[in-house]
Amino acid sequence: MPDPSSPLPGPGQGGADKPVHIAAMAHGETATGPSGADTVGKPRSLWSDAWHDLRRRPVFLLASALIAFLVVVAIAPGLFTGSDPTFCDLSRSNQTPSASAPFGYNKQGCDIYARVLYGARPSIAVGILVSLGAVLVGGTIGALAGFYGGVVDSVLSRFADVFFAIPLLLGGIVFLSVFPDRNLWTVVAALVVLGWPQLTRIMRGAVISVRDADFVTAARALGASNRRILLRHILPNALAPVIVIATINLGIYIVVEATLSFLGIGLPPTTVSWGGDISSAQSSLRTAPHVLMFPAAALSLTVLSFIMLGDAVRDALDPRLR
Amino acid sequence: MGRYVLRRLLQMIPVFIGATLLIFLMVRALPGDPVAGLFGERAADPAVVAQLREEYGLDEPLWKQYLLYMQGILTLDFGQTFSGREVTDVLAQAFPVTVRLALVAFAFEIVIGIAVGLVAGLRRGTVFDGTVLAATLVVISIPIFVIGFVMQFIVGIKLGILSPTVSAQAPWKDLLLPGVVLGSLSVAYVMRLTRTAVAENLRADYVRTATAKGLPRQRVVTVHLLRNSLIPVVTFLGYDLGALMGGAIVTERIFNVPGVGFTIVRAIGLRESVTVVSFVTILVIVYLLANLIVDLLYAVLDPRIRYA
Numbered sequence: 001m002p003d004p005s006s007p008l009p010g011p012g013q014g015g016a017d018k019p020v021h022i023a024a025m026a027h028g029e030t031a032t033g034p035s036g037a038d039t040v041g042k043p044r045s046l047w048s049d050a051w052h053d054l055r056r057r058p059v060f061l062l063a064s065a066l067i068a069f070l071v072v073v074a075i076a077p078g079l080f081t082g083s084d085p086t087f088c089d090l091s092r093s094n095q096t097p098s099a100s101a102p103f104g105y106n107k108q109g110c111d112i113y114a115r116v117l118y119g120a121r122p123s124i125a126v127g128i129l130v131s132l133g134a135v136l137v138g139g140t141i142g143a144l145a146g147f148y149g150g151v152v153d154s155v156l157s158r159f160a161d162v163f164f165a166i167p168l169l170l171g172g173i174v175f176l177s178v179f180p181d182r183n184l185w186t187v188v189a190a191l192v193v194l195g196w197p198q199l200t201r202i203m204r205g206a207v208i209s210v211r212d213a214d215f216v217t218a219a220r221a222l223g224a225s226n227r228r229i230l231l232r233h234i235l236p237n238a239l240a241p242v243i244v245i246a247t248i249n250l251g252i253y254i255v256v257e258a259t260l261s262f263l264g265i266g267l268p269p270t271t272v273s274w275g276g277d278i279s280s281a282q283s284s285l286r287t288a289p290h291v292l293m294f295p296a297a298a299l300s301l302t303v304l305s306f307i308m309l310g311d312a313v314r315d316a317l318d319p320r321l322r
Numbered sequence: 323m324g325r326y327v328l329r330r331l332l333q334m335i336p337v338f339i340g341a342t343l344l345i346f347l348m349v350r351a352l353p354g355d356p357v358a359g360l361f362g363e364r365a366a367d368p369a370v371v372a373q374l375r376e377e378y379g380l381d382e383p384l385w386k387q388y389l390l391y392m393q394g395i396l397t398l399d400f401g402q403t404f405s406g407r408e409v410t411d412v413l414a415q416a417f418p419v420t421v422r423l424a425l426v427a428f429a430f431e432i433v434i435g436i437a438v439g440l441v442a443g444l445r446r447g448t449v450f451d452g453t454v455l456a457a458t459l460v461v462i463s464i465p466i467f468v469i470g471f472v473m474q475f476i477v478g479i480k481l482g483i484l485s486p487t488v489s490a491q492a493p494w495k496d497l498l499l500p501g502v503v504l505g506s507l508s509v510a511y512v513m514r515l516t517r518t519a520v521a522e523n524l525r526a527d528y529v530r531t532a533t534a535k536g537l538p539r540q541r542v543v544t545v546h547l548l549r550n551s552l553i554p555v556v557t558f559l560g561y562d563l564g565a566l567m568g569g570a571i572v573t574e575r576i577f578n579v580p581g582v583g584f585t586i587v588r589a590i591g592l593r594e595s596v597t598v599v600s601f602v603t604i605l606v607i608v609y610l611l612a613n614l615i616v617d618l619l620y621a622v623l624d625p626r627i628r629y630a
Contacts, residue, residue, distance in 0.1 A: 169572075178348065282576075303464075
């Protein structure tokens with residue numbers, strides 16, 4: 001493991017060390033795109049450095065391609081299939097894959113290929129919405145706790161501890177088992193309520209680690225308001241670990257949603273979803289294992305993509321972990 | 323040390339009160355009516371509803387209901403299920419089964435996880451190491467219920483080596499397959515943690531010193547390297563024991579294990595929210611206690627924590 005403070009050799013590093021990037025960032029250098037990244041002598045920001053590094057990683061490219069494809073499927077599943085996932089014909093119950101239905105038919109005689117495609121939408125939507133919600137709620141609370149410290153920190157952190165004490169799946173079960181009618185939004189709400197404290201802890205730690213940096217003192221000396229210091233100087237430098245964890249968690253939220261649907265308290269049975277389909281395939285596992293395998297494979301591949309993406313982004317943003 | 327223990331115990335009180343209050347509020351303050359759920363599609367008889375509401379204290383103001391609920395937790399009296407059995411009786415029957423299931427999973431994690439992680443860490447960068455990394459990533463990505471079904475299908479049905487479901491008494495032999503499934507996610511984490519710690523400590527000064535002293539490699543690895551590398555693994559395992567009790571919900575449903583998770587799933591199906599809440603509360607308490615014990619143990623193991 002290379003010493004983090006020493007200049008790192010190799011094409012992805014450019015010879016400049018990390019604090020320079022952070023300082024450059026803090027002074028408002030644009031962080032988007034690879035443009036200018038190869039200019040000699042000009043220090044790259046943390047983000048463009050990470051991007052420069054990521055473009056060369058096969059794992060990142062593979063995961064991004066898979067996720068891009070999944071998002072397209074989630075938005076427009078009709079592009080890939082002409083059949084209706086809710087049209088079922090019992091006469092073709094549990095038929096194995098054939099030319100007309102590449103994944104075969106399930107117990108009710110519905111086209112599994114169409115159901116797998118249409119099932120992407122709720123899973124991806126839950127993953128993205130819960131991640132966004134948890135970053136917004138958890139990130140805001142964590143940033144305030146880390147920035148102000150003292151009593152504000154104590155109160156907010158103890159508050160987060162309470163939510164943190166309840167495991168995601170158990171809390172989700174309690175929360176959702178009492179809702180009379182469940183839909184996508186109740187599942188999202190339950191997971192955000194239980195998922196935000198983890199991001200609060202990470203954001204708080206990251207904010208504390210840059211709160212006393214020289215560029216913050218400099219901004220304060222120049223008369224910047226607390227609000228400006230927090231939003232313009234501290235947040236851009238504290239966001240990296242939060243983004244990494246949020247990406248990895250996106251996959252985990254998808255698993256929890258599928259698990260809840262599998263237990264019968266996630267998405268309503270009328271929604272075409274992977275968790276629900278896996279659950280109903282259980283009864284014919286002995287005679288027709290393909291009914292279970294296809295939605296299960298789609299679910300696992302989706303989760304794997306997000307975890308790989310998160311791992312790659314973490315490696316790029318934090319060279320110390322290499 | 324004493325001060326650390328005291329502080330940790332005191333910190334536990336608000337978290338405990340807060341967590342139980344949160345569970346309570348989620349259930350009681352939300353729109354759903356726990357009694358109405360009992361009647362399913364049928365119209366409820368108002369007299370029966372009124373009687374049930376009184377019996378379960380649902381006609382009291384919210385704060386009083388919370389006090390009753392707390393009193394129940396502290397006196398270990400969780401009331402009755404809607405079918406009239408004492409919750410504690412149901413628990414006494416189901417809890418030992420879940421504990422045994424969790425122990426099987428735990429043993430699997432320790433033996434396989436640490437052994438494979440150690441070998442991978444010692445041979446970092448080899449094909450074996452790469453395979454372990456890729457395999458653990460795949461296992462982490464596959465939801466536990468999918469692993470459960472696949473194992474049940476292959477091991478239990480196709481090969482017929484182990485029983486695909488668990489019989490009523492839940493003998494150890496039947497719990498082997500569900501235990502491995504339950505532990506499969508954590509075993510991947512244990513492997514990765516052990517691998518990273520071993521690979522890192524391999525370059526530590528004390529390992530070089532031990533080797534320079536002329537100690538045999540086996541002794542350097544087992545006594546010097548492994549012992550120091552296991553600190554983060556022990557922490558993870560401790561937290562995991564609590565998490566396994568909750569994770570058992572899915573595994574128990576797949577393999578029909580008559581444990582706590584199975585009872586919770588059945589209560590959800592019957593819309594018995596009172597039972598669900600009691601059981602989940604107990605699991606959360608077990609989880610909190612496990613975390614507390616780990617923190618205290620950790621302070622014993624690692625002096626840096628104690629004096630921090």
